Amino acid sequence: MADLATLRKPAALSPARSRAGDRLGPKVRRNASAHGFLIGAVLCFCFFSWYPMCREVVMSFQKTKLGVTSWAGWANYERIFHDPTFWVAWRNTVEFTVLALIIGYAVPFFVAILLNELRHARGYLRCLVYLPVMLPPTSALLLFAYFYDPTYGLFNDVLRHLDLPVSQWVQSPGTGVPSMAMISVVIAATWMNMGGATLIYLAALQNIPGELYEAAELDGAGLFRKIRHVTIPQTRLILSMLLLLQIVATMQMFVEAFILTNGGAGVNNNTLSVVNLIYQYAFALSGASNYDTASALGVVLMLVLAVFSGGYLWLTRQPER
Amino acid sequence: MKGLNSRLHRRARRRQLAGITVVAALGLAAAACSSTPAATGAGGGGHVTISVDCAPPASAPQQHKEWNEDVALFEKQNPNITVNSIYENPCEVPASFTAMLDAGNEPNVFYTYFTDKNQVLDAGQAADITPYVTSTTVPTLKDIVPTALAAVTAGKTLYGLPTSNYTQGLIINRVLFKEAGLNPDDPPATWAQVEADAKAITRLGHGIYGYGDYSAGNNGGWHFSSEIDAEGGRMVNAAGTAASFDSAQGQTVLQALHTMRFVDHSMSPTQQLAWGTLQKQMAANKLGMYIAAPDDIYNVIVPQDGGNIGDYGMGPLPSTSGTPAGSLSGGNDYMFAKHDTPAQIQAGIKWLVFENLTPGQGFYNYARQKADGFPVGFPEPQLFTGATAARQQQVMDSSATVNPAYFSTFTNAHELAMGEPADAQAVYKTLDPVMLAVLTNPNANISQLLTTATSQVNQILANSG
Numbered sequence: 001m002a003d004l005a006t007l008r009k010p011a012a013l014s015p016a017r018s019r020a021g022d023r024l025g026p027k028v029r030r031n032a033s034a035h036g037f038l039i040g041a042v043l044c045f046c047f048f049s050w051y052p053m054c055r056e057v058v059m060s061f062q063k064t065k066l067g068v069t070s071w072a073g074w075a076n077y078e079r080i081f082h083d084p085t086f087w088v089a090w091r092n093t094v095e096f097t098v099l100a101l102i103i104g105y106a107v108p109f110f111v112a113i114l115l116n117e118l119r120h121a122r123g124y125l126r127c128l129v130y131l132p133v134m135l136p137p138t139s140a141l142l143l144f145a146y147f148y149d150p151t152y153g154l155f156n157d158v159l160r161h162l163d164l165p166v167s168q169w170v171q172s173p174g175t176g177v178p179s180m181a182m183i184s185v186v187i188a189a190t191w192m193n194m195g196g197a198t199l200i201y202l203a204a205l206q207n208i209p210g211e212l213y214e215a216a217e218l219d220g221a222g223l224f225r226k227i228r229h230v231t232i233p234q235t236r237l238i239l240s241m242l243l244l245l246q247i248v249a250t251m252q253m254f255v256e257a258f259i260l261t262n263g264g265a266g267v268n269n270n271t272l273s274v275v276n277l278i279y280q281y282a283f284a285l286s287g288a289s290n291y292d293t294a295s296a297l298g299v300v301l302m303l304v305l306a307v308f309s310g311g312y313l314w315l316t317r318q319p320e321r
Numbered sequence: 322m323k324g325l326n327s328r329l330h331r332r333a334r335r336r337q338l339a340g341i342t343v344v345a346a347l348g349l350a351a352a353a354c355s356s357t358p359a360a361t362g363a364g365g366g367g368h369v370t371i372s373v374d375c376a377p378p379a380s381a382p383q384q385h386k387e388w389n390e391d392v393a394l395f396e397k398q399n400p401n402i403t404v405n406s407i408y409e410n411p412c413e414v415p416a417s418f419t420a421m422l423d424a425g426n427e428p429n430v431f432y433t434y435f436t437d438k439n440q441v442l443d444a445g446q447a448a449d450i451t452p453y454v455t456s457t458t459v460p461t462l463k464d465i466v467p468t469a470l471a472a473v474t475a476g477k478t479l480y481g482l483p484t485s486n487y488t489q490g491l492i493i494n495r496v497l498f499k500e501a502g503l504n505p506d507d508p509p510a511t512w513a514q515v516e517a518d519a520k521a522i523t524r525l526g527h528g529i530y531g532y533g534d535y536s537a538g539n540n541g542g543w544h545f546s547s548e549i550d551a552e553g554g555r556m557v558n559a560a561g562t563a564a565s566f567d568s569a570q571g572q573t574v575l576q577a578l579h580t581m582r583f584v585d586h587s588m589s590p591t592q593q594l595a596w597g598t599l600q601k602q603m604a605a606n607k608l609g610m611y612i613a614a615p616d617d618i619y620n621v622i623v624p625q626d627g628g629n630i631g632d633y634g635m636g637p638l639p640s641t642s643g644t645p646a647g648s649l650s651g652g653n654d655y656m657f658a659k660h661d662t663p664a665q666i667q668a669g670i671k672w673l674v675f676e677n678l679t680p681g682q683g684f685y686n687y688a689r690q691k692a693d694g695f696p697v698g699f700p701e702p703q704l705f706t707g708a709t710a711a712r713q714q715q716v717m718d719s720s721a722t723v724n725p726a727y728f729s730t731f732t733n734a735h736e737l738a739m740g741e742p743a744d745a746q747a748v749y750k751t752l753d754p755v756m757l758a759v760l761t762n763p764n765a766n767i768s769q770l771l772t773t774a775t776s777q778v779n780q781i782l783a784n785s786g
Contacts, residue, residue: 066445267758
């Protein structure tokens with residue numbers, strides 16, 4: 001009984017703890033609302049980002065059979081590495097990324113330069129360039145699916161009127177690099193997404209002091225030398241950040257090829273991407289255990305992108321001043 | 322100063338409150354997102370509520386109305402049961418179906434294809450209903466086609482009740498046949514006849530093509546299976562351990578399709594088509610023939626795509642001999658969720674018997690279908706044998722609005738139902754690219770395509786064993 005009474009008695013705080021508590025108390029009270037908001041964001045990240053990522057890693061080492069989940073060791077990883085479509089998917093993904101860099105990275109930059117040079121109707125043209133971004137991706141891609149239709153599509157209609165040979169566009173069977181099917185996907189993706197990048201470039205261009213261009217002109221620089229010696233160095237930070245974001249985004253290409261090929265992967269898998277292969281493992285092939293194989297491929301993709309991003313940031317880090 | 326302090330204090334308290342509210346709201350949202358069974362079980366007074374999916378949505382007004390009438394009548398006859406209908410079309414989308422099984426939040430009575438059994442069992446989401454199914458609870462049990470019951474049985478355990486069973490044939494557009502100078506009462510039966518008729522129909526011009534087939538959404542592989550069955554081949558061996566479509570029969574089917582596409586140009590250059598597209602072309606009188614089960618006409622082409630019921634007929638599946646060696650047979654069923662209570666399982670069985678397993682009522686209320694202007698008289702679903710099949714035929718004949726002669730060559734072929742291959746959806750998925758290559762690549766190497774697909778399917782079968 002004596003022990004119980006002791007337990008019920010409020011514990012006396014040591015002077016040191018009491019002082020720390022005194023200091024902590026008002027601080028916590030003062031920042032309670034900030035912590036409240038922070039907890040919300042942290043919970044969101046926990047539930048919707050970090051927990052799924054951790055779960056993915058765990059699942060990649062598991063298998064589920066007859067409702068029973070057990071450890072599978074490296075079996076899921078062995079399965080994906082032995083799947084011939086694994087390497088096809090990586091080749092296609094790299095092909096898409098490179099094509100998207102050549103077309104999708106350069107085009108918005110030059111469009112931004114053009115818009116920056118214009119004196120009239122700049123606002124209208126900016127709206128026009130940004131308009132496709134406001135279309136839901138599925139609608140934009142269904143629109144392109146109609147454009148690309150080999151029988152009734154707009155593009156082949158135009159080619160026929162010009163007496164030029166028509167194309168099968170996304171349904172082209174070629175698997176060479178670059179394939180017509182993949183070029184078609186990149187064109188649609190660029191049209192859909194270039195508005196956002198163009199506006200960011202434009203904002204960066206407008207921050208370049210005019211004196212630099214005036215000085216360059218006095219030194220006799222033409223348009224291309226101004227771009228090379230003034231525009232590119234002055235927007236280097238933005239260019240470098242957008243390059244990283246674009247590569248990470250294009251390596252995760254899914255919806256573009258998925259919709260344009262009606263849920264498939266193109267003729268001879270020529271538009272199959274890594275994320276599409278993850279989708280196929282998880283949903284298109286039967287068997288609940290395929291979630292585990294899909295998780296293994298997801299982990300591989302995450303590691304590749306993490307290593308690439310880390311390497312890229314290290315290579316492009318600013319020198320210490 | 323005091324006033325300012327007080328205002329700042331009040332503002333701080335408001336912020337604190339706002340912060341707490343945000344956290345509370347997130348907590349509630351997280352709680353709401355947690356998985357819970359889709360419906361309540363037996364409540365007070367023995368009342369039971371069951372959720373049932375695949376109810377026809379309002380976009381199919383006639384079927385929607387009839388379903389709701391049936392639910393009302395059933396609830397009146399069984400006042401202790403409430404049916405919560407989940408309206409959806411299509412009834413199953415593989416991606417969301419897989420996610421649903423993984424989350425374990427399927428409805429109490431949920432729709433599956435025959436090919437889904439292994440996936441549902443692997444996920445551990447089907448309840449054992451064996452003790453609840455007897456000739457008393459399901460009076461037509463002994464007359465259900467054995468292959469359909471086998472599709473919901475594993476070992477000696479019953480996991481569901483079949484509600485549909487089909488074989489496939491060749492749907493023809495009678496209008497285009499007449500315009501092309503062909504006899505629609507004598508649909509083609511051999512691949513050579515199909516090719517000749519398709520060429521004649523394509524010559525009509527105006528974007529009309531003689532023949533169509535799928536090559537996306539697992540439907541390409543599905544049709545290839547049916548076509549190879551008709552030729553006398555099989556997709557996988559009897560043990561379900563190895564692919565067997567790299568055969569003379571497989572070559573024949575793909576060569577016929579390739580010839581129609583690139584030699585005869587009687588198939589459209591637009592390919593990569595999935596289920597739902599050919600039906601629209603047929604309803605718009607732009608397509609002469611394609612392979613399907615009869616329900617494509619009465620469930621899709623006529624009610625959804627606006628086709629005229631008298632414009633379509635059916636022949637047997639094409640084959641080299643003209644007599645199909647068999648047909649892929651498939652169908653769908655309802656299974657019961659693992660989390661169902663015994664009362665919910667019993668109520669679900671009662672509902673299925675009322676709606677799907679008794680000629681003359683529910684789905685088989687042909688008199689009502691006729692009154693609603695719904696076409697009646699198709700040779701489907703082939704779910705029963707014996708006395709129940711005879712009873713179904715009798716009630717159907719008494720309300721038939723369809724000319725049976727238009728379907729006579731299909732029904733007279735008595736195609737042998739072959740069932741679906743092991744790991745069917747994965748096999749179909751693997752064959753989609755083969756169909757797509759044959760229909761889009763003029764230089765497609767059929768042997769090479771079949772060899773590659775064979776090794777892929779062998780790997781799938783090895784992994785699923």
